[in-house]
Amino acid sequence: MYGGCIVIAKTQNDVARHPDISGNALKSGREHDAVTGQGLRKCSGRKCFRALCCKGPPPPRPEYDVVCIGLTGAGKTSLLSRLCSEGADDIVPTTGFSIKAVPFQNAILNVKELGGADTIKKYWSRYYQGSQGVVFVLDSASSEEDLEVARTELHSALQHPQLCTLPFLILANHQDKPAARSVQEVTFHTKHKD
Ligand SMILES: Nc1nc2c(ncn2[C@@H]2O[C@H](COP(=O)(O)OP(=O)(O)OP(=O)(O)O)[C@@H](O)[C@H]2O)c(=O)[nH]1
Ligand SMILES: [Mg+2]
Numbered sequence: 465m466y467g468g469c470i471v472i473a474k475t476q477n478d479v480a481r482h483p484d485i486s487g488n489a490l491k492s493g494r495e496h497d498a499v500t501g502q503g504l505r506k507c508s509g510r511k512c513f514r515a516l517c518c519k520g521p522p523p524p525r526p527e528y529d530v531v532c533i534g535l536t537g538a539g540k541t542s543l544l545s546r547l548c549s550e551g552a553d554d555i556v557p558t559t560g561f562s563i564k565a566v567p568f569q570n571a572i573l574n575v576k577e578l579g580g581a582d583t584i585k586k587y588w589s590r591y592y593q594g595s596q597g598v599v600f601v602l603d604s605a606s607s608e609e610d611l612e613v614a615r616t617e618l619h620s621a622l623q624h625p626q627l628c629t630l631p632f633l634i635l636a637n638h639q640d641k642p643a644a645r646s647v648q649e650v651t652f653h654t655k656h657k658d
Contacts, residue, residue, distance in 0.1 A: 527565075527572045529594055533621060534601035535614050536580035539637040543601060544575055557581060561591055575599070585617065592626040599633045604650050605641040615654045 547566045558579035566573045636650045
């Protein structure tokens with residue numbers, strides 16, 4: 465994923481909303497003592513730490529299981545490496561599947577990437593169970609023939625009983641290439657043919 469950026473998570477002001485770390489909490493006895501250094505014996509270590517730092521540990525983020533599919537070379541591993549702030553130098557085709565925990569401000573996505581080689585994609589559906597969302601990565605600069613194969617796989621996934629009701633993101637990748645199709649062209653080419 466070199467040519468664009470997707471915003472999946474929105475910002476959230478956790479600090480302002482967190483009841484334990486709002487200004488009102490500091491008005492009450494023990495936390496206030498901790499701030500002024502008075503009566504520290506009454507204050508547990510955890511509360512003192514919270515009061516002194518004016519914030520507590522971040523609330524646990526919800527986790528979601530997401531499956532990421534697309535033909536080989538579409539850029540699934542590259543996308544996930546970028547989202548995990550990892551280098552993209554040693555990326556090789558995925559044999560089987562790989563799982564990465566992708567952290568966002570308000571959630572963690574446990575993304576299972578399924579390799580897109582012909583010998584692997586016929587087994588994709590065996591790994592759909594338990595998914596809560598789907599990311600389908602496309603090479604926007606691929607040949608007409610490859611785009612047709614991708615379209616077939618995309619619609620097969622969209623209609624699969626374990627995926628058909630889930631949130632579905634289609635990512636038009638390789639946008640930095642001169643031959644890349646626009647979002648409108650990719651949409652046109654990947655629409656279901658009646
Ligand atoms: N120019 C360009 N190259 C990209 C982009 N995304 C990935 N690549 C390159 O495309 C090649 C394949 O990328 P991968 O991330 O391995 O593709 P994949 O979808 O994981 O492939 P499989 O694991 O085989 O299914 C690598 O050489 C990447 O560097 C992109 O947006 N633009
Ligand atoms: Mg891969």
